[in-house]
Amino acid sequence: MPTLWASTHLDAARVSTKMTSMDLPVDLTVLADDSLYLWAPRGAAGSWGLANCLLVTSGTAAALIDTPYDERMTRALIAAADRVLPAGAGVRTVVNTHANGDHCFGNGFFPGAEIISTDASLERHRCGEISPQEMQYLVHASDPDEPLGWYARDRFGAYDYTGITVVPPTLTFSGSHDFLVGDTEVRLIEVGPAHTSGDLIAHLPQHGVVAAGDVIFSGDHPAHWEGPLAEVVRACETVLALDPQWIVPGHGELIGQDGVRAYIGYLRDLEGEIADRHGKGLDAYEAADEILAAGFHPHLGAPERVVMLTFIEYHHLGGTGNALGMAELAGHAARWAHARAQVPSGA
Numbered sequence: 001m002p003t004l005w006a007s008t009h010l011d012a013a014r015v016s017t018k019m020t021s022m023d024l025p026v027d028l029t030v031l032a033d034d035s036l037y038l039w040a041p042r043g044a045a046g047s048w049g050l051a052n053c054l055l056v057t058s059g060t061a062a063a064l065i066d067t068p069y070d071e072r073m074t075r076a077l078i079a080a081a082d083r084v085l086p087a088g089a090g091v092r093t094v095v096n097t098h099a100n101g102d103h104c105f106g107n108g109f110f111p112g113a114e115i116i117s118t119d120a121s122l123e124r125h126r127c128g129e130i131s132p133q134e135m136q137y138l139v140h141a142s143d144p145d146e147p148l149g150w151y152a153r154d155r156f157g158a159y160d161y162t163g164i165t166v167v168p169p170t171l172t173f174s175g176s177h178d179f180l181v182g183d184t185e186v187r188l189i190e191v192g193p194a195h196t197s198g199d200l201i202a203h204l205p206q207h208g209v210v211a212a213g214d215v216i217f218s219g220d221h222p223a224h225w226e227g228p229l230a231e232v233v234r235a236c237e238t239v240l241a242l243d244p245q246w247i248v249p250g251h252g253e254l255i256g257q258d259g260v261r262a263y264i265g266y267l268r269d270l271e272g273e274i275a276d277r278h279g280k281g282l283d284a285y286e287a288a289d290e291i292l293a294a295g296f297h298p299h300l301g302a303p304e305r306v307v308m309l310t311f312i313e314y315h316h317l318g319g320t321g322n323a324l325g326m327a328e329l330a331g332h333a334a335r336w337a338h339a340r341a342q343v344p345s346g347a
């Protein structure tokens with residue numbers, strides 16, 4: 001059984017990682033020699049789109065858990081993987097933890113690969129996700145003076161969606177699905193609806209690792225699109241029940257079980273803060289603004305995501321109506337961030 005590197009080893013690997021001018025990692029981070037690697041793009045606090053991708057290899061078999069957000073990123077990952085994979089090996093299996101573009105827009109650069117995800121994620125591909133063409137419009141052609149147009153340019157302007165064709169999963173399941181990468185067991189467990197309607201986590205029992213997708217964020221406020229927060233907590237408890245040594249969040253640094261427990265504490269705190277203000281009759285925007293003004297986890301990046309989370313929670317507390325669309329939720333976050341950007345510092 002391969003031994004996972006200790007955290008100090010991981011830190012050293014991260015520090016020594018060379019970055020391109022686009023801040024993309026040139027090399028994979030070794031999590032276990034010859035068998036488990038992380039492609040971990042990093043940016044400023046509160047960045048969007050920089051998702052972790054996990055490469056699992058055994059002999060000449062290789063699987064990738066999540067693909068990057070645009071062509072440049074995906075080609076950088078493939079180049080890094082080519083340097084560690086043995087001759088004749090290639091990624092024949094791709095897992096998408098959910099249908100958000102930053103976890104699956106790279107699918108089309110692995111032609112012929114089996115692409116595995118949940119039935120519910122396939123449904124989200126058909127309706128509910130923002131397409132690459134819509135992202136390209138938002139970032140380059142929408143009104144830059146409107147909050148969402150400003151926000152899209154400011155937070156997504158580094159990405160190029162022109163080379164992306166959405167390739168949906170070719171093998172879908174509900175509940176659980178196990179498969180082998182050479183001798184390495186991969187157990188997929190459906191945990192949605194939580195972050196989205198179709199989330200899964202990937203358990204590698206021989207490595208003691210769980211790839212949690214965006215059920216878990218590390219280092220920033222999380223973005224969630226489905227909720228309610230109680231369902232995200234339930235998904236996190238499923239991760240803990242697997243007793244992993246390391247958890248790969250969808251975004252941010254690897255964490256241990258204590259990190260998952262702290263994240264559950266964050267989610268429960270926020271759930272309580274929102275319910276309290278819902279009970280007092282504040283609207284969702286007012287509630288979020290008040291929670292943030294009171295200093296809710298101020299060390300985390302992307303505070304505007306709390307606005308999204310509050311609208312989702314209010315939607316579930318109200319118990320009626322259609323699910324909130326991604327553009328609508330992003331619009332609420334953008335409105336808050338845009339208003340803050342207009343306020344002179346010190347005000």
Ligand SMILES: [Zn+2]
Nearest residue numbers: 051102214250
């Ligand atoms: Zn993500």
